[in-house]
Amino acid sequence: MTAWTASLDxxxxxxxxxxxxxxxxxxxxxxxxxxxxxxxxxxxLLPFAxxxxxxxxxxxIVAEALRQGADTLVxxxxxxxxxxRASAGVAAMTGLRCIAIYWGAAPPRVxxxxxxxRMLGAEIxxxxxxxxxxxxxxIKASVAKVVARGGRPFSVPRGGAxxxxxxxxxxxxxxxxxxxxxxxxxxxxxxxxxGGAGTLAGWLLGTALFGATWRLEAITVSRPxxxxxxxxxxxxxxxxxxxxxPAQLGSVKLFVHxxxxxxxxxxxxxxxxxxxxxTARAEGVFLDPTYTGKAMAGYRTLLSQGRYAGADDVLFLxxxxxxxxxxxxxxxxx
Ligand SMILES: *Cc1c(COP(=O)(O)O)cnc(C)c1O
Numbered sequence: 001m002t003a004w005t006a007s008l009d010x011x012x013x014x015x016x017x018x019x020x021x022x023x024x025x026x027x028x029x030x031x032x033x034x035x036x037x038x039x040x041x042x043x044x045l046l047p048f049a050x051x052x053x054x055x056x057x058x059x060x061i062v063a064e065a066l067r068q069g070a071d072t073l074v075x076x077x078x079x080x081x082x083x084x085r086a087s088a089g090v091a092a093m094t095g096l097r098c099i100a101i102y103w104g105a106a107p108p109r110v111x112x113x114x115x116x117x118r119m120l121g122a123e124i125x126x127x128x129x130x131x132x133x134x135x136x137x138x139i140k141a142s143v144a145k146v147v148a149r150g151g152r153p154f155s156v157p158r159g160g161a162x163x164x165x166x167x168x169x170x171x172x173x174x175x176x177x178x179x180x181x182x183x184x185x186x187x188x189x190x191x192x193x194x195g196g197a198g199t200l201a202g203w204l205l206g207t208a209l210f211g212a213t214w215r216l217e218a219i220t221v222s223r224p225x226x227x228x229x230x231x232x233x234x235x236x237x238x239x240x241x242x243x244x245x246p247a248q249l250g251s252v253k254l255f256v257h258x259x260x261x262x263x264x265x266x267x268x269x270x271x272x273x274x275x276x277x278x279t280a281r282a283e284g285v286f287l288d289p290t291y292t293g294k295a296m297a298g299y300r301t302l303l304s305q306g307r308y309a310g311a312d313d314v315l316f317l318x319x320x321x322x323x324x325x326x327x328x329x330x331x332x333x334x
Contacts, residue, residue, distance in 0.1 A: 004209070004245035011167060012063035014090070016048045016055055019171075023179040026316070029282040035303050036311040039187060040285060041176055044292075044320035049089030050116070052082050052320020053199045056172060057165030058090045061156055064164055066094060070154035074142045076101030076135040078266060080290070082321050083159045085113040088120035098122040099146070099153075101138035104130045112327040132158070132265075159196030161231070166239040169202020170209065176315070177210055185313045187214050192317035193295035194218040194228045194256060195265075199319060201235035204254055208236075208247045214315070215253035217307075219298035221291050222265035225256040232256070260298040266290050268330055271297035276325075288321025289330050 022042040030038045046055045065073060073091045077084050079102045091098035100122040102114075110118065118124065125142065127134035139155050146153040156162070180186055190207075194200045200218050207216060220228040233249060240247040262269025272293035279287050279296060287293040299316065308314055324330070 002245075004243045007243050007245075008167065008170065011060055011164075012067050014059050014063045014094070016046070016059045016090070018047050020175045020179055021045055023176065023183070023315075026279075026283050026285070029279055032278070032282055033300060033303060035308050036188070036314045037185075039185070039313060039315045040283075041315055041317050043172070044286075044318045044322065046320070048093075049086055049120070050320070050323055052086060053169070053317075054083040054086040054160050054320070055090070056168040057160040057198055058086055058156075060164050060168045061160060061162070062087075062090045062094060062096070065096070065154035068152075068154060070096065070152050072097040072099060072146050072151050072153045073156060074099045074101070074139050074146065074153050075156040075158070075160070076103075076139050077158050078103055078132070079107060079114040080112050080266060080324055080327060081117075081159075082113055082323070084122070085116045085120070085323065087156060087160075088117045088122035091122065092120050097151075099142050100124050101135050101142060102126050103132050103135050104128070109328060113323045116323060157196075159198060161196035161198035161201075161235060163235060163238040163242045165198040166202040166205060166235050167243065169199050170206040170239065170243075173203055173206025173212065174210055177212055187313040187315040188311040189217050189308065190214050190315045190317060191217045191219070191295060191299045193221050193291035193319060194232065195222045195291065197228050197231035197235055199317075200228070200232040200256075201239060203317075204232055204249060204252055205236040205239050205247055207252045208249050209245060215255065217299075217302070218254075218256045219260050219295040220256055220258060221261055221294045225258040229254070229256045257298055257302065260294045260301070262294065269294060269297065271301070273330070275300060285318070286322045286325060287318070288324045290324050291321050292318055
């Protein structure tokens with residue numbers, strides 16, 4: 001065992017993941033689409049607070065917060081954020097206070113993850129500013145207030161996009177490679193949605209460290225592809241430095257695709273809705289309108305353009321997000 005694998009295994013964890021999450025063939029969807037056999041890596045099924053990729057990140061992040069003696073978790077994003085819902089869940093379960101900073105003003109209807117976050121007991125603060133970066137300022141201000149009152153805050157950046165969060169997804173890569181070996185398949189590509197890029201960063205670093213031969217294909221759902229790519233590279237480099245490991249990030253085939261965002265982050269697109277309905281009807285699996293539905297729409301388009309010609313197997317990372325199906329924005333979808 002090398003020093004960095006020992007450091008990876010020694011990271012404090014809450015053990016909320018109960019790995020491995022299922023890796024299952026999507027047979028009817030693959031047949032309907034034509035092309036490679038598609039496999040779903042079901043991180044949506046993480047057995048905690050409706051799961052998803054954010055639970056993986058928080059498994060490490062909140063373990064570190066507890067190790068540092070924190071009593072309050074401060075984080076934020078938009079009101080329908082999966083990350084904030086998962087943070088509120090982990091805070092509840094570990095007895096931490098949770099302060100959630102949402103951009104914009106309180107919406108007229110409390111729904112989806114916003115509803116769940118309230119139910120979990122988080123204290124919610126709206127920045128009153130529609131600019132997403134107002135959340136970063138709100139987190140700072142909230143941390144200062146907690147300190148002034150004698151509390152011990154631990155702040156988690158928007159989306160949990162930080163080196164420690166990325167390392168959780170390095171563990172996911174190792175887990176997935178073990179499953180692939182057991183099944184005797186080696187996907188030629190891994191397809192996923194990218195937002196804040198902590199997940200992609202972890203897959204990038206894990207792919208480099210464990211020498212996986214697949215190429216990474218990310219569909220951006222919130223920022224321009226070039227920005228998502230540089231965020232992923234920077235976070236992967238930070239995570240590699242934290243682990244003190246010799247990662248050859250440049251050796252990984254990594255692509256981030258523009259073109260599937262639709263009208264904007266969190267706004268359901270017609271192509272995404274089509275992908276959600278097709279996946280539900282072929283597999284009984286629910287994708288979400290903000291991330292995985294748009295990623296599947298991207299996969300379908302890229303497939304039709306011949307991008308997976310010659311590939312036998314493709315892995316689709318299902319990162320969760322189903323609570324967003326229970327919101328007004330997706331009504332009338334079917
Ligand atoms: C946050 C999120 C993503 C994107 O993950 P990042 O690490 O922010 O890039 C994908 N899918 C779902 C369901 C998410 O909540």
